Amino acid sequence: MAVAIKPKSKFVPHAYQRYCINRLLTDEALGLFLDLGLGKTVITLTAINDLKYNRFAIRKALVVAPKKVAEATWTNEAEKWEHLRHLRIMPVLGSKQKRIRALNTPADIYVINRDNVVWLTEYYRNAWPFDLVVLDELSSFKNHAAKRTKALMWVRSHIKRIVGLTGTPAPNGLLDLWAQIFLLDRGERLEKYITHYRQKYFEQNYNGFGYTAKPGADEVIHSKIADICISMKAEDYLELPDAITNVIPVALDDKAKKLYEKMEKDLLLQIEDTEITATSAAVLTGKLLQLCNGALYDEDRNVHEIHDNKLEAFVELIEQLNGKPALVFYSYQHDLARIKKALEPMKLRVRELQTPQDQLDWNAGQVDILLAHPASAAYGLNLQDGGNHVVWFGLTWSLELYQQANGRLHRQGQKQKVILHHLVVQGGADEDVMQALEGKAATQDKLLEALKARIDRVKSE
DSSP states (O other): OOOOOOOOBOOOOOHHHHHHHHHHHHOSEEEEEEOTTSOHHHHHHHHHHHHHHTSOOOSOEEEEEOHHIIIIIHHHHHHHBGGGTTOOEEEEOSSHHHHHHHHTSOOSEEEEEGGGHHHHHHHHGGGOOOSEEEEESGGGGOOTTSHHHHHHHHHGGGOSEEEEEESOSOTTOGGGHHHHHHHHHTTTTTOSSHHHHHHHHEEEOTTSSSEEEOTTHHHHHHHHHTTTEEEEOGGGOTTSOSEEEEEEEEOOOHHHHHHHHHHHHHHHHHTTTSOOOHHHHHHHHHHHHHHHHTEEEOTTOOEEEOOOHHHHHHHHHHHHHTTOOEEEEOSSHHHHHHHHHHHGGGTOOEEEOOSHHHHHHHHTTOOSEEEEOHHHHSSSOOOTTSOSEEEESSOOSOHHHHHHHHTTTSSTTOOSOEEEEEEEETTSHHHHHHHHHHTTOOSHHHHHHHHHHHHHHHHHO
8 A cells, every 4th residue: 555655744832732842851750641632642752853863862762552553653643744754763563573673673763562561671671772761651551560560660770761641640540640650750759669659548448349549639649740740631722723633543464454455456446447436436435445444345235354453443542541431433334343342341331322312321421432423423413511532433525424423522512622533544545535534625526536546556556
């Protein structure tokens, strides 16, 4: 899948972004507790670039991220901005042999998925080479007993600078904070041992299970960590638009990429010598968008599952929301079935938007994930009381449907900034739709234009 080279954008930081960058330059340990969509990645990359090339304060940086984020997000973000174009970012993914080869390739930033942290610490042991470590989704390390948390604690003394990024540091209560803050300050603020932290700020429940914070403990804890953490919610920043667009790049793995390319080529070349009408273009792009989502209907409406790459990125996004409710738009029935199955292990309250009661329950905070098709949720529904996160699992060419569906949350009465998350397969038809939606030109002409460009590209390969 050849990807068109897009012109670099000039990064003009908002005031809060400049503040965060400056703190990253001066502080050796910092927690950035910023809502999704506020630009944690570009903030961090800008600081890393300055620390390495202007201040000569670091040599190598390591980013630890969820798998799908490690595959695409950091590389894509660096490629987007003019001032970051020279940064060499090396994903450390795949087999052990591939990971070792990547670690021995010269780069500025190495990006590894969190499941390989234990392996990485054992590989380097006391020869740890990274003087700056970024924990993308710090709340992944909230369990002090988890192997990956212990592994990082083990090498923490070798890390000169550390950054923790998350939108929700304590989704299940203040106990979650100890391990995360320990990784930042090695026990300076919230005690050196979890047992001491519990004794100081919590009381064990009468039934012997779990702990409850002592009266006033939350204020004391927050005041103790205030100097090492920057906490910002999207709605606090009036300079931002009312709705924030967050594009999440999805990289297909090698097997899925080959399958996608073969099926895309076969589909496109079938109509090579046929005049493309709006109807045939819609059918064809529909199939390509199904492929991006991971499954495909055949002529008898049987479902063929192709890949889980977008589904994996979706699950990681829901994890990052840490319990915040999300309105999720899907395109096809096979999307719906696969999404529901993927969410089952997460024990969330998942509901399809079908009845007036579903709407009432969502607005009452009784639903975590509300699944809807944009055509059925586009008009007349007031869902703004139930949350502020919209997730587009599958994209639509209809600009009207897209805007109306977003308007279920982004409307009068919404008390928070609405964040619109889009899962976009790199090099796939998703990119055509996203480009058109961002340009507010998702029209029949744009669809035909994008499809003809894809056919020309396939014919020339």
